[in-house]
Amino acid sequence: MKSDFSCLFAGEAGYGVMSAGSTVAKAAGRNNLWTFVVNEYPSLIKGGLNTCLVRLAAEPLQAHEEAIDCLASLSQEGMEQNYSRLQPNGLLIADASLAVDSTRLAPGVRVYQLPLLQKGSGDVAKIMSNSAMLGAFCAVSGFPIELIEAVLADEFKPEVFEKNRVLLRSTYEVALPQAAAATFPLPFSQAAARPMLINGNDAISMGALQAGCKFAAGYPMTPGSSVLTYLADNGPAFGLVFKQAEDEIAAINMLIGAGFAGVRAIGSTSGGGFSLMVEALGFAALAEVPLVMVNAQRGGPSTGQPTRTAQADLAFVLNASQGEFLRIVVAPGDIEECFYETFRAFNLAEKYQLPVIILTDKYLADSSATHPFFKTEGLAIERGKLADAAWLAAHQPYKRYEFTAGGVSARALPGTAGGRHIATSYTHGEDGFYSSGNYEYAGSEPEVTVKALDKLFDKEPHILAELEAVRLYGPETAELTLVVWGSTKGAALEAMTLAQAAGISVNVLQVVYLSPFPAAAVTEVLSRSRQTLLVEGNKTAQLGGLIRMHTGIQIANRYLKYDSRAFTPSQILLKIKEVLA
């Protein structure tokens, strides 16, 4: 069984519990531990309950567990909601002002009540409470305080660092005599190279910049916005312009303008914003304008749960917009895939001249993990069929939407001599003219309509041929195959390891590309599976329905979770045992 240690930092918004968590995670990552950090917060600015769960282990982590070894709380609510998660012999660190109900604690939990909340006025005093909390955490858990100090020294200006260091140390000194010679249960050793502490949205943003993305547009919507924030901050140094739009409709139309004019462009939103973009999604597809759009799912329907996770937009993004057209939908399962699949998304969008949707969720977008630097050697930019002036001179009259074998025709960017054309939202023939409104086309409308729609779908086999659309982890055949998509991958992979340790043979099928649907690859794996278990974060088994529609295979067992929180490895392990019982 994996040896790990989880600490939950809890407090009202504004007290810095999330930065406390990331400080511990960075300190651990720099010293050869692996971390996974999950933030939970309500949709408000001050007050409420924010928690930051930091899970640490000596080997890579891809999910969190609900059980915790340490709870450090600055608020009563932080304890009330989390008593039951604290394991036997765990550690409870609470501000001295809080009332601890020892009857609700597991056996052997040691309680440390210390002066953590800082009494000074204003937000600065409040947020410094987290340094006191970290001092207490180091004293009672044995986490080396000097590793925390080293991170804080990098994060703060010298005078701010000194104030925090003094508070960290003084609380540590007060707590130390109460702690029974604590030794941290995981080994530290200085890492040869510092890894990143990175979340999914950071990885997507970096993937976009690496891909040469030069334009982004959007409207704020949690949990998609942090891609835009990242690009607004870091994009200008890479020549990227970010434009905040008046609404999501404007945002996607700006992106279409940018794509038509010839730059790589990205938008990021959540389900509500994506809903507003739907009409323009079909426009991009029919006009064959490359587009990359992130939908970071949150709880729905409607305004739903702005800061909580869900996997319930799959059927929606696959079918969004009227009529029929081809789109690529990719659901990265972890931070690594967020980076590389985003890079690939820009190539796919330009090579196949269509919209690519990157479907993530709050859990993946917002959770951080220790990760080595991305390897960028060998990542090649592929812009597809771009018509330059020389090519155009040899191919007059130029037909923007020429019917070709693979459905892809040469794209001339405005400003290129010989490439004047109309790109249009109307069903059109090879020259872009409206199939129904023009006298010249009136007689051939049915034929043009069929060819125009076939053109969009002729790209499908070529896309499927080049993609690694499904991934199988674990043994080729197993007693049970877990079928997952998106961020559920992490918990499923850890559950597979837990099952193996318990003598149960499990493998995991991850469907990475949901459109075009890799029916042959999915059929190939499922047809040799003895038993199957669908694990997805929605009520209606959307991937299960998709698999049945495309392959005729009904997945026998389902583990559906739609309680606004992500799956954990232990929860999936329980379900595995139940299915195989």
Add this chain to the structure above:
Amino acid sequence: MSAQDANLAYVPTWCPGCGNYGIFNSLKKAFATLELDLEQTVLVNGIGCSSKIGQYINCYRIETLHGRSLPVATGVKLVNHNLTVIAEGGDGDGMGLGMGHFVHTARRNLDISYFIHNNQVYGLTKGQTSPTSEPGMFTKFTPPPLGNVERPVNIVDMAISLGASFVARAYTGNMPHLADMMVQAIRHRGFAVVDILQPCVSFNAINTYAWYQQRVRTIAADHDPSDRERAKSLAGLWGDEIPVGVFLREERPTFADSLAQLKEGPLTEQPVTGINITGLMEELT
């Protein structure tokens, strides 16, 4: 170049007598007057009778969704500011569905010209009330006895209030003047709005050629277009007298002027290879 160079072989599908012919011919004349490089010109249109103009003009064109010409034009201009970008659409397209975009595009003052074909009715859907329809007008969606009870949008007045830096009005019954307004708008560096009054011979029996001939008055030569207060007061006139001409012209920096990323040239010319994100990764350690 001549006006004919901007012509395509397709036959326009507008009704005989439609004001769009006047706008089409004036636009081609404006292109010729300006000697525009048609390879460097992008016409962005919405959807509606007016928006079909993109199907017949031989520059780069993108025919967008109903109401969405301005955000698409914004995207085009931001990534390649060397292009001449013109947006066109009708009063329904721009003042109905597209109103939000009009408000914010005017605020931004990008170097885009926006020509609104204003016939005060929905034509392509065969005669419904538009945001610029006169009170009392009977249409398919506001039938007798009540008719339209909403006040019309005054495009010129709004454009001035919202921050467009060039605002003019023209009338399709006077094509040389219309072409001149287009020329001045395209030459202007900033968001340039031309409200083009255009009779609809099929669905608007009120605002006819005769109705306009009696009311349209060219703005007096002594009007100073840099006088914003005077421009606003002129814009308020509508009814027995309808002023046409240049109301407002202000020279001020465009949105794109504020962006350091564009100083080295358009984004379309920036390299997409050889990018090094090591610094970004180091920031997260």
